[in-house]
Amino acid sequence: MAKLSNLPIYASRIYFVLIVLQIPFFRIPCRSGMCTSPIQVTSSQLVASDVFPVAAVKALLYPGAIFNDLIYNMSVPSWNNVLGMYNLTDIKGASAMPDLQRLEVLAGSYFSVAGAFIGLLKPQRMSMFGTLLIVWGLVKEGLLGKPVNTDPTRAVYVYPTMLIAVLCAFSSVKYNFQKATAKPPPRPIAKPLKSSKKSKLK
Structure with missing residues (x-):
């Protein structure tokens, strides 16, 4: 159980490394051309909208x-x-x-990047939520063909590393297995008060 309880910590650290080092998860059109990681999608949006200082975006990409x-x-x-x-x-x-055609990937990238940094302090569900949004956006375009893409050079592609990211994102969520499997404590049997009628009869 001790090793299992440490799984979210190790999974969060691996997820952080994957995100920060920009390991390719997918290949998808974005504002800057073709993005292959959540940080690239997030950075292109941050620079275009002037939400963060340029130095902060550089530190994210460097x-x-x-x-x-x-x-x-x-x-x-x-x-x-x-x-x-x-x-x-x-x-x-x-x-x-x-970016507007792929809002799920954009929002998922934001959550994935934020979750990767927050997960270093405390494992939580943000990384899992962001990864699921990205997966849904990629599945929607790959299987449902939305949005329609006629340029083969800008076709969406999913790398095998996406599976590793999904596993790490789910494993980074901290589950209380002991609480889930533990039996509830027996309820105490109420004893009659001394001043009650039952105690007087005894």
Whole structure:
């Protein structure tokens, strides 16, 4: 039971690493072009709407930029060039239609990123909720064909790592197995008061 009780903590940490390092979960059109992780979807929306300072968005993207550059180019990216790497420099003039057509993925990405950071402090359900929203958005487009996409280069694709993210998101929820399996304590039998009629008869 002790190992099982620590599962949400480890699952939350793995989920955080997957999110922050921008491990590809999917490939989907967004404002900046094609996004492959919840952080990229979230960052494109934050930069376009001016909700967060640019430095905060850079800090969100930089760990993943370092990880990907070390793997593919064996180099460390420049801090000043982070937005350029993700096509976010001129995103304010880009069309918001890709994000508006995929509101489930957009909202799910917000919840996933926020849940990944909050989950480090305390395992909770935000990551699971965000991941389910993303999965539903991808299923809706893949199976139901909404929105309709006629460009094969911008087709939606789901990577196998999405399954790992789903497992980690569900495992990060803390369940009280002991409380669920424990039998309720027996109810105490009420004894008659000394001053009652029953006690006087005895």
